[in-house]
Amino acid sequence: MRRPELWRTTTFRLTLVYGAVFSAGVMALLGLIYASAAVFLTHQMDEIVIGQARALHGVSSAALPETVREVETQDVRNVNFYGLFTPSGVWIAGNVRALPRDVPPDGVPRELREKGFQPGARALAERLASGEILFVGFDAKTLAGLRAIILSSLIWSGALIIPLGLGLGAALSLGPLKRIGAVQQASLPILEGDLSARLPTSSRRDEIDMLAGIANGMMDEVERLLWAVKSVGDNVAHDLRTPLTRLRALLYRVHQEIDVSDAHRDMLDQALSETDALLARFRAIQRISEIDRRKRRAGFASVRLQALVEQIGDLYEPVAEEQGLGLVIEAGVAGNILADHELLFEALSNLVGNALKFTPRGGEVRLRLTARPEGPRIEISDNGPGVPENEREAVLQRFYRGQLEREVPGSGLGLSIVAAVARLHDFRLVLGDAAPGLKVTLDCWPVAMTH
Amino acid sequence: MTRILAIEDDETTAREIVAEFSRRGFDVEWVADGREGLVRAVSGEFDAITLDRMLPNVDGLTIVSVMRKAGIEIPVLMISALTEVDERVRGLRAGGDDYLTKPFASEEMAARMEVLLRRARSQPRETVLRVQDLELDLVKREVRRGGREIALMPTEFRLLEFLMRNSGEVLTRTMIFEAIWGYHFDPGTNLIDVHLSRLRRKVDAAGLEPLIRTIRGSGYALNAAP
Numbered sequence: 001m002r003r004p005e006l007w008r009t010t011t012f013r014l015t016l017v018y019g020a021v022f023s024a025g026v027m028a029l030l031g032l033i034y035a036s037a038a039v040f041l042t043h044q045m046d047e048i049v050i051g052q053a054r055a056l057h058g059v060s061s062a063a064l065p066e067t068v069r070e071v072e073t074q075d076v077r078n079v080n081f082y083g084l085f086t087p088s089g090v091w092i093a094g095n096v097r098a099l100p101r102d103v104p105p106d107g108v109p110r111e112l113r114e115k116g117f118q119p120g121a122r123a124l125a126e127r128l129a130s131g132e133i134l135f136v137g138f139d140a141k142t143l144a145g146l147r148a149i150i151l152s153s154l155i156w157s158g159a160l161i162i163p164l165g166l167g168l169g170a171a172l173s174l175g176p177l178k179r180i181g182a183v184q185q186a187s188l189p190i191l192e193g194d195l196s197a198r199l200p201t202s203s204r205r206d207e208i209d210m211l212a213g214i215a216n217g218m219m220d221e222v223e224r225l226l227w228a229v230k231s232v233g234d235n236v237a238h239d240l241r242t243p244l245t246r247l248r249a250l251l252y253r254v255h256q257e258i259d260v261s262d263a264h265r266d267m268l269d270q271a272l273s274e275t276d277a278l279l280a281r282f283r284a285i286q287r288i289s290e291i292d293r294r295k296r297r298a299g300f301a302s303v304r305l306q307a308l309v310e311q312i313g314d315l316y317e318p319v320a321e322e323q324g325l326g327l328v329i330e331a332g333v334a335g336n337i338l339a340d341h342e343l344l345f346e347a348l349s350n351l352v353g354n355a356l357k358f359t360p361r362g363g364e365v366r367l368r369l370t371a372r373p374e375g376p377r378i379e380i381s382d383n384g385p386g387v388p389e390n391e392r393e394a395v396l397q398r399f400y401r402g403q404l405e406r407e408v409p410g411s412g413l414g415l416s417i418v419a420a421v422a423r424l425h426d427f428r429l430v431l432g433d434a435a436p437g438l439k440v441t442l443d444c445w446p447v448a449m450t451h
Numbered sequence: 452m453t454r455i456l457a458i459e460d461d462e463t464t465a466r467e468i469v470a471e472f473s474r475r476g477f478d479v480e481w482v483a484d485g486r487e488g489l490v491r492a493v494s495g496e497f498d499a500i501t502l503d504r505m506l507p508n509v510d511g512l513t514i515v516s517v518m519r520k521a522g523i524e525i526p527v528l529m530i531s532a533l534t535e536v537d538e539r540v541r542g543l544r545a546g547g548d549d550y551l552t553k554p555f556a557s558e559e560m561a562a563r564m565e566v567l568l569r570r571a572r573s574q575p576r577e578t579v580l581r582v583q584d585l586e587l588d589l590v591k592r593e594v595r596r597g598g599r600e601i602a603l604m605p606t607e608f609r610l611l612e613f614l615m616r617n618s619g620e621v622l623t624r625t626m627i628f629e630a631i632w633g634y635h636f637d638p639g640t641n642l643i644d645v646h647l648s649r650l651r652r653k654v655d656a657a658g659l660e661p662l663i664r665t666i667r668g669s670g671y672a673l674n675a676a677p
Contacts, residue, residue, distance in 0.1 A: 245554035249467070252558060252668050272668045276640070283637055290534060299536060314606055315632060318645045342536060346636045353639065 009173040019165030026157055030150045037146050038120065045122040045138045046109035052080065053107070053124060053136045061130040065093035081123070083135035096135055099125065105133045112137055118144040179208050195223045230289070237285040244282065248275045284413035291343065291420040303339045305376050305444070306331045309369045312348050319356055326364035327356070334369050334376035337444050339425055347421040350414040351380045351440050359384035359437070375445030381434040392431040418442075453568065454478045456497040458488035458514065459530065460506050464553065468501055471557035472564075485509030492518050497525060499568055501560070504531030504542060512545045519546035526567035530555070539635065558621070558669060565620045573616065580615040582673055585654065585662060587615055596654060606631065607650050614663065614673040623670035647671055 006012060052071075059067045068082045072095055083096030091097050099105075100114050100123065107126035113119075123137035182200050189197040198219060199212040254260075255268045313329035320327035348367075355365040359382040368379045387395055396419040418440075422429040428443040428450055443450060455472050459465040460483045472479040480497070482488045485506035492500055492514055500518075504511040515527050529547035531538060539550045548567050551560055580587040584597040587608075594601045594611060603611065613630050614622065622630075624643040629635055647663065655661045662674050 242554040245556055246467075249557050252556070255668055269667060280637055280639070286534065287636070294535075311632070315642070318649045319642060322645050322648075340536075342634055342636070345634055349636075349638070353642070 006170055006173055006177065009177055011173040011176055012169040015165060015169030015172055019161060019169070022165075023158065023161055026161070027154060030154060034146065034150050038143055041140070041143050041146075042120065042122060045140065048138050049109050049122055049124050049136045052138075053126060053134060056134060056136075057128075061128065061132060064128075064132070064134075068093045077141070079139045079141055081117075081135070081137035081139065083133075083137075085133040085135070087127075087131040087133065089133065092132065094135065096137065099133060099135060103135065120144070176208060183208070183212055190219065195219065195226060233285060234289045237282040241279065241282050241286075244275060244279055248272065248279065251275060281413065284417060288413065288416050288420045291417070291424055294424055299340045299342075300338050301341060302336045303341045303344060304336050305334050305369055305378070308341070308345055308348065309367060309378070311345070312352055312367060315349065316352050316356060319353075320365060323356060323359075324361040325356060325359055327352075328364060328366045330366070330368040330370075332368070332370045334371040337376060339444070340421075343421045343424065347418040347442070348378065348380070350418050351442075354414055355380050355382040355384070355438065355440075358382065363437075372443070372445075374449050375443070378442040378444065379439060380442075381437060381439040383434065383437040386433060386436060386438045387431055389433070395431065396429070452476070452478050453499070454480070454497045455564070456488075456491055456500045457481045458485070458492065458500060458506065458511070459483065459503045460485075461503070464503075464530075467557050468560065471561045475561055475565075483507075485511075485514065489514045489517060493521055493523060495523070499526040499528070499564060499571070501528045501530055501564065502547070504529055504533055504538070512541065515542075515546040524571075526564070526571050528560070528564050528567060530560070536635065559623050559625065562621045562623055562670070563626060566617050566622070566626065569617055569620060580612065582615050582618045582662065583660075585615070587612055594654075596656075596659065601653050603650075603653060606646070607653065610646060610650055611654065614671070618673040621666050621670055621672045627671070 056064065056067060056071075065084055068084055072080070072082060081096050082094035083099060084092040084094050085099050086092060089099050100112060102113060103110055103123050103125045105125040105127045107124055109122050109124045112121040112123040114121075117137070118140040120140035120143045121137060122140070123135065125133055125135045128134055179200075179202070186197060186199050198216045201209045201212045201216070251268060251272050255265070255272065260268065309329060309331040313327065313331075317327055352365065352367055359365055363383045365380070365382045368377075368381075370377050370379070395415050419429055421427075422442060425444070426446050426448075428441075428447050430441045430443070432439040432441060453476075455477050457465055457468045457472075457479055459468060459481065462483070465481050465483065469479045469481055480491065482491050485508040488502075488506060489509050491497070492502075502511045502514060506514075511529060511531070515529070518525075518527070526548045527546065529542040529550045530553060531542065531550065532553045534552045539552075542550045548570075549563050551563060578588065578590045580589070586595045588594070589612070592608065594603050594608065609631050610627070613627065624638070624640060627643050627647075628638045632638075647665075651661070651663045655663055664672050664674055666672055
């Protein structure tokens, strides 16, 4: 399972979005402040230039150049600009030497876009009664200062908000991420088939807890349904065994005690063997449930696999001979294991019995016990038709019988019993290809060691 | 006449047990209660007991262990709905001679009882078993039929010994599997049949009167009739 990445978490994304919105808000606020201040300051500057121009109206044209120079010397901030020009535009006095083109002499304050002035500077030019042109300008130094302050505020706040937002996003995401990790870990056994496992929840009752709660509720239902399905099967098997046993007893008694013709006797034999097959199947269903129910390892003892394998060979050798098959037993030296002797024998017996059943005359079945570093390995291989790869999982399920198997008698439960025994022991059961044929491997060590 | 005590609280099962034993000419007494069962079991009037594992008042395990402590060694066939291997082990450890799980075929129950009764009556010191012209020497590990030696594999030897010790009795496949291999799962019909037919080929060679009989729908028996 893939681990979730930090920057993909909802918390992280939310923090980023929140950070972006917050930044935009800050920018908008500062922009609004700047715009309002600019409008206000422009108005102020217009008043200033109008006032200053007006103050010079009363001065006679002869004294005007001198007054202009005087006013200029009083301007310590160096924001006021003056220019006095002849009606034809020739400079007379003032620190503005040429009449700016975009300021016509109509007495209306305008923005001054000239080199040497801050953007937003205001100026007006007007024709005096003498015909001379007076130019008054006011540089926008305050506005420029304000702009600089706002810009640097933006830069600094950006420099703070971005890493802070990222950091906060990461920090806030770590907690939920850890819990998601815990949920992921807890879901592994469920994915591997342990339906009793549940996702962890906290007392916070947050959205993760809600989701875990929903998932747990669904798991409860799945478990309940599966259990119901399983127990229906078990109960049917249990409830039907008694009447079936009585039916068989009756058939047997009829068979033994009543004088019937040969044809009828054959029918009775057939009825008996059908009843026996049914009983065997129900016994097997109950057997699987019984093995699955055990869960504990009380019956476990030290088992010498070599002896077990040799005993299987002894039990099945005549069967192989009768069917014209070779049975090769290779019982290598392998250590003792802790197991349920009888169940393990039953499992191997089923596997070898199956292999013999499905291998055509002239074939060979091989039972091998080898020592692996992790523990003993038992392999049963044949050169029969094998099991197609896509059916290998399914054949371990109850009642599953492959296409070919349907032609051979059997309950279809042998491999399910083997699977149940493997589960109880925590051994790994693998169906593989013996090329040609089926190879069943039983690794007699905890499944976790293989992963 | 052989007297059998059936301690069984389920009436239907009890009726089957009584019917089966009566059919075979045994005298059967049925008791449904555990306490009463214990009183009857230690009375010394019976040759064998079928004992339900779970009974009202006093349970089957207690009854059999009290009997054994009192020195009563008659065969006890324990019958139980508890199928777990542990239960079987507990039943046998408490002093039961055999353990049968419900539901059972009544002829299987009777066959097991016959074997238990037979074992209780037999002479344990016998070293040579004889059935008609068949001879099995337990000390020399030799088998002869009509004086001619038959070579048997160890498993075949044990199989024949089991058949001969219970000659005349019907032995089911499950009983044979339990006795020879010591396991209690369902081995399937074919497995035991193959072993028996191989043994039969050696014991009942061509021209000889067949001794090993197949009882259809039931199991096998070694002919005891002369």
